[in-house]
Amino acid sequence: MSTQTYTPVANRRSPIEQARFNMIEQQIRPWDVLDTRVLDLLATVQRERYVPIRYQNLAFVDTEVPLGFDEFMWPPRVEGRCLQALDLKPTDRVLEVGSGSGYLASLIAHQAAHVTSYEINPELARRARNAMLNNGVNNVEVVQACGVAALDAAADNWDAIVLTGSLPFLPEAWLQRLNDGGRLFAVVGESPAMHAQLHMRVGAAFTVTALFETDLKALHNAPRHSAFVF
Template identity: 50%
Template sequence: MGAVVPQYTHCPRLNHTAELIMNIEQARFNMIEQQIRPWEVLDQDVLNLLSIVKRENFVPAAYRELAFVDFEIPLPAGQHMLAPRVEARVLQELAVKKHETVLEIGAGSGYMAALLAHRAQHVLTVDIEPELAELAKANLAANGVLNAEVATGDGARGWAAAAPYDVICVSGGLPVLPQEILEHLKVGGRLAAFVGTAPVMKAQIITRVDEKQFRIADVFETYVEPLQNAVHAPRFKF
């Protein structure tokens, strides 16, 4: 009697799953190569991190197919995720180190906090919207990010509770950069902020040189919705 040859049946579900995974990875690759590299994001550690931290896991289910598109994905409470190229460029310019503590103002879905946490010792991310704070907390836990903490509150003028910080990342627009936020930086610390008003804001990296001096670098131009309760320039009356 000849050997019995096992019969394998075609499994559409397995094939479909494999195809989805392949499509997601292709979309991620396209995002990195077609959107992010052309935006002068050339730090290989940052590019690698975009493959490690799964952006699609931080996107609301209704928009998951748009996770890698050059698009500000809607979030609850009328907020939006930053476009992938903006997130990556800010991450590169901040150059967070493993021993540093980070404050993020505007938690959103928790994705930027997850990216920062992979490079930092600890991240505290703050959001004024309780629904977003809970979303960020759940996403960070579900993706195994253990060194990021979420707080609910108004960070438009900074967050003094754990100050000073090595790095501050403001993930929302600021018509005017409040002095209080600057004062929450350690000497040598860096701050990323989108400063100005519509139609164009400046993405700035501000480094604290010493107790009284700050160095400002304009990195690129964009537009980001202002934080709730953001400080505005005084209006002069004549």
């Protein structure tokens, strides 16, 4: 975890660092990511080291980055807004459904105590593990399994849950997996009308905050509305 406070400076001379600086100042800040802890993290954790070699030119671009298998990294601004909304604490235990490249799990790991990340695709799970190992991230467990099934069956509760794919609705049972004060980030809706939401548990009650509109690929095995047959 970085110990410095993020301060925008213009004297970054290497092309990589200039691109990272531009990503933060031109994409992430304008999208209302103002938490200095998050900005510092995005300036420190090397996003390009989680991007496939053939797409290195997209590492700092405001777009989804292909990972293969019809999977994608989120745009940087979405990663920033997610982290800011979660407001993670050093004692938090976090569940991520959908490891992808491992980059988001790495960001979360710098702010939390431990991350359990489920990835249904064996090759992506392998890549995510290797990327985090190569970048010194040792408090993330990547589990190669269906995260939706794990959520449905889990007995554990979490301080934060992140769903990296969209779903048409959020099952009430998943909210019960949160500890008191826990937060769940999800993108809910049907393409193209989806909304990122932050759900929070307060005792036995739950609150929901609408964050922004977006359009994400569906979570593998996401629950679907029942079809009525007349």
